[in-house]
Amino acid sequence: MRCLRPCEGRGRRGRNPRAIQAALRLAETLVAVTHKVTLRNRGVTFHVAEDEPIYAAALREGIQLPIACNYGGCITCAAKMLSGKVRQPKGTALNRRQSQAGYILLCVALPVTDCEIDVGVESHDQLYQNPFAVAPGARLRR
Amino acid sequence: MSECCGPGYASPAEAMQAEREKLLYTVALYVGTGVEAPDYLATVDVDPDSPTYSQVVARTEMPQIGDELHHSGWNACSSCNDDSSMKRQFLLLPGVRTSNINVVDVSDAKNPKLHKVVSGDDIKAKTGLSGPHTVHCLKQDIIISMLGDADGNAPGGFLHLDKDFNIVGRWENDITGMNYNYDFWYQPRHNMMVSSEWGAPNTFMPGFDLEDVAAGKYGQSIHFWDFEGKKIVKSIDMGADGMIPLEVRGLHDPASNEGFFAATLSSNVFRWWKTDDGDFEIEKVIDIDTIDVEGFPVPMPSLITDILISMDDKYLYFANWLHGDLRQYDVSDRANPKLTGQVWIGGMLGKAPEVNGVKVQGAPQMIQLSLDGKRLYVTTSLFSSWDNQFYPDMKDKGAQMYMIDCDTENGGMSINPDFVVDFGGEPNGPSRCHEMRYPGGDVTSDIWM
Ligand code: FES
Numbered sequence: 048m049r050c051l052r053p054c055e056g057r058g059r060r061g062r063n064p065r066a067i068q069a070a071l072r073l074a075e076t077l078v079a080v081t082h083k084v085t086l087r088n089r090g091v092t093f094h095v096a097e098d099e100p101i102y103a104a105a106l107r108e109g110i111q112l113p114i115a116c117n118y119g120g121c122i123t124c125a126a127k128m129l130s131g132k133v134r135q136p137k138g139t140a141l142n143r144r145q146s147q148a149g150y151i152l153l154c155v156a157l158p159v160t161d162c163e164i165d166v167g168v169e170s171h172d173q174l175y176q177n178p179f180a181v182a183p184g185a186r187l188r189r
Numbered sequence: 190m191s192e193c194c195g196p197g198y199a200s201p202a203e204a205m206q207a208e209r210e211k212l213l214y215t216v217a218l219y220v221g222t223g224v225e226a227p228d229y230l231a232t233v234d235v236d237p238d239s240p241t242y243s244q245v246v247a248r249t250e251m252p253q254i255g256d257e258l259h260h261s262g263w264n265a266c267s268s269c270n271d272d273s274s275m276k277r278q279f280l281l282l283p284g285v286r287t288s289n290i291n292v293v294d295v296s297d298a299k300n301p302k303l304h305k306v307v308s309g310d311d312i313k314a315k316t317g318l319s320g321p322h323t324v325h326c327l328k329q330d331i332i333i334s335m336l337g338d339a340d341g342n343a344p345g346g347f348l349h350l351d352k353d354f355n356i357v358g359r360w361e362n363d364i365t366g367m368n369y370n371y372d373f374w375y376q377p378r379h380n381m382m383v384s385s386e387w388g389a390p391n392t393f394m395p396g397f398d399l400e401d402v403a404a405g406k407y408g409q410s411i412h413f414w415d416f417e418g419k420k421i422v423k424s425i426d427m428g429a430d431g432m433i434p435l436e437v438r439g440l441h442d443p444a445s446n447e448g449f450f451a452a453t454l455s456s457n458v459f460r461w462w463k464t465d466d467g468d469f470e471i472e473k474v475i476d477i478d479t480i481d482v483e484g485f486p487v488p489m490p491s492l493i494t495d496i497l498i499s500m501d502d503k504y505l506y507f508a509n510w511l512h513g514d515l516r517q518y519d520v521s522d523r524a525n526p527k528l529t530g531q532v533w534i535g536g537m538l539g540k541a542p543e544v545n546g547v548k549v550q551g552a553p554q555m556i557q558l559s560l561d562g563k564r565l566y567v568t569t570s571l572f573s574s575w576d577n578q579f580y581p582d583m584k585d586k587g588a589q590m591y592m593i594d595c596d597t598e599n600g601g602m603s604i605n606p607d608f609v610v611d612f613g614g615e616p617n618g619p620s621r622c623h624e625m626r627y628p629g630g631d632v633t634s635d636i637w638m
Contacts, residue, residue, distance in 0.1 A: 111225040115255035115286035120341040121394035122574055123220060123255060123286060139341075140395040168223035168584060175578040178399045179511075182486040 082158040086110070087129060088165045095158050101126075101133070102153040105166075112153060112166050119155035126153050127170040131162030148173045196277035197267025197630045200637060201441040201500045204267065204560045210627045211236040212298055213557070213566060215590065216258035216282060217248070217612055217620040221573030222584045224618040227251040228258040230282060230293055230301055231622065233590065233610055235566070243608045245615070249301045251291050256284025257573055258291075260624045262324025262331070264352065267635040268377075269328060279304060279354075280626060283321030283333060285572075286394060288312050290321055290333070292354055298628045307354055313339040315356050318346050320390040323372045325636070332360045336370050336390050343389035345370040363420035369408035372450075374437045375416055377638050379446040381463055382414035385434040396574040399487070402454065407433050411450065411461065413469035423469050430455050430473060436495055437461075440502040443637040447523060449474075449505055451493035458496065458507065460523055474526050475518065477509060480538065489537065494571055495555050499562040500632050504529070504597070508553035510571055511537050511579065515553040517595060517602050529600025532593055535569055537579065544591060545609040550583035551576060557625040558595070558632045565593040565602070570621035587612035587619030 079096040084104065086092075095104040102124055105112050115123035119138035128149045133156040141150055150173075153166070164170075198204035217231040232247035251258065264279040280301070282291040288309025295301045312335075313319055320336035331350040337343060344367050349360035369386035376382075386408020387393055392401050401407060409432045413423040427434070432454040439448035447462035458475035479488035491509035498505055498520070505518045505526060513536010518526035533541035535549030542549060551569030558565050570576050570588035577584055592608040595601070613619045626634060 111254070113221070113223075113225060113255070115220055115257060116341065116390075116394065117255075117287075118341070120391040121286050122396065123257075139391050142395075142398060142400075168221060171577065175396055175574070175581065177485075177579055178397060179482070179487040179489045180485045 082131075083161040084158055085161075085163045086166050087163050088167065088169065097157055097159070099157065100154055101156045101158060101162070101164070105153070113168060114154060117154045119152050122152070122174070124153045125150045125171060125174055126164050126166040127173075129163040129165060131164075132159040133157060133162060134159055145174060150174055195269040195272040195275040196263075196265045197270045197635050199270055201502075204630070204635065205500050205562070207560050207629065209561070210559055210564075210629075211239070212628055213625050214261070214280065214295075214301070214628070215568060215622045215625045216261060217615065217622050218258055218570070218573060219618070219620055220255055220257045220286065221577055222619060222621065224620070225254060226617055227254045228256050228284070229620075230258070230280070231612075232299060232301060235592075235608075237607070243610055245610060247300050249293055249303060251282070251284070251289075252303065252306055253284070253287060253289055255287055256289055256291065257286040258282050258623065259285045259572070260323055261626055262333075263326055263626075263630070263634055264331060265326050266630055268326065268638050272328070275329075277630065281324045281331065281333070283324065284309065285320055285322065285336070285390070288319040288321055290350075290354070295628060305354055307350065307356065312348060312356060316346070316348055316359050318348055318359065320345060321348065322370075325373070325375065327375075330357070334370050334373050334384065336387060341389060341391040341394070343369050347373075361419045366410075366421045366424035367412055368410060371408070371435055372437045374439045374448065374636075375414075376439055376443065376446065376636065377416060378443050379463055380416045381446065381469075382416045383437045383439070383448070383450070383461060384412045384414065385437050385450060386410055387433060387435060393572075394574060396578050402432065407454065409434070409452075411437075411459070411471060413463075425469075425471055427452060427459070427471070430457055431459065434459075436497070438496060438498045438633070439636075440498060441500055441632070441637065442502055445502070449496060449498065449520070451496045451507055453493050454490055456491040456493050456509070458493065458505070458526070472524065474524060477512075480512065482537065497556055497558055497633050499558055499597070500560055501562060504562065504595070504600070506556055506558060506565055508556055508567065509536070510552050510554050513538055513540055513552040515556070515565070515567060515593060515602065517600060519600055530595065530602035532602050532604050534567065534591055534604065544604060545606060547589055547609050547611045547613075548586070550586045550588055550613070551580045555624045557627070560627075560631065562597045563595055564605075565595050566625055567591050567593060568622040568625065570623050573621065576621060583621060585619060587615060588621045589613075590622050590625075
């Protein structure tokens, strides 16, 4: 009978499912385009694939950053970009002022280049403003 | 408490005779504080004869980080008082940001335990809804207002869970006319339900922006429902007078078919009622003026963020979260509320920056009244991103809980000098406290049929 799945080939040389999965994972890392992401205020740097959100990559490195909705709609994961470029295909939570101040949403941000970022609530100094304390002209449309 | 029967009390009058509350539950949050830990349910000792009076005596941590616990509700309330098979055993704690619904077992009232989590991802997949808010039980079932669709856009809808917290589906048959969703209150005896409008999760979660108000991204309508038919029968657009209607309360007497709600941004209180011919009407009964703050180019509204009615339906209380005061009105004459009490706690006008030896972060926000009407508990946090806009120090210093003594005979309020719970001193770091519940039911949880 033909073996349809690796796990059905028990005992046959070269069909060990764990070894196959490990090899596939290794191959994926080798072919995936990655960029260096530095969390400046945490003093760490790690590699992030172009299709992996920076939040998820940090968590994989054992770094718990702020998170909530995990879909780009709520601003909890906002971080300040110091240099580099990201794609945020699903992010809606930032208005133009916040984006211009350099904020990105780590739950949906995919690195396009190497990036340097300040993370956590301590990077939120320019994220929020009291709307009654700001002249209407100074506010920008989302 | 009735001995032969189900949960709660046979009537509002019986509830008022209950023994004094000894414990109080409040949600406590780490979202947006810099402490990367899950939110939790804090159990607070409110028994003045206890050595741990005015302290947090238990902390029940949620399993996932980032929920933003907000409001809560019971699996059963006094509406099941005639059903001995029902028990008020589970408190449902929805996470607005994750859409998870955490179910906590309070069989041991002093030590609540996590029982189950209805996953937000499951809710989105099965109902296309997100952003759970108000929880009300409904005989054997539970309905929860949901503020968005699965992508966080308006208008949301209502989630139906069975008594074992399985997802049944969407509760409503028709939401035509509803632009946004928020709070709701129902009264089966009059076949009515009233629901209000905040905004889409994707609009309010990132923070409050006046440009969003100008763009029509916040609600200004109130909806009246055919409760049995699960459909809206009348929507009233209140325009500039009714911007962002939030908490909706009905009178507790099940024979009555009226209540109040506050339009938060417009800072007006409306009375609503069902007419003899089955129509619904509203009228504005309280209007709080905006205040010109030095250095602020835009006049600041009071922002009425929570409102409740005493169990005897005599007093209305509400919180002005930006101005910083709590008010008591005698509403015996429903159409003509009379201001009878006022206290100041924190707020942006700087009238009471320190209360009971603690520097207040925020201002009066969620309120909960004792069943006998004599003690009003208040917490100072609204919503993590809005807190961070208006009261940015709260994320480092935590929110507070106070108690107000209320004169139920002649009217009047005074801050109790012996009670303050400072969530700035929590063992894992400062947290934000929000909605409160008593183990046996309270004036905002229970409905009589
Ligand atoms: S966690 Fe909500 S926007 Fe990223």
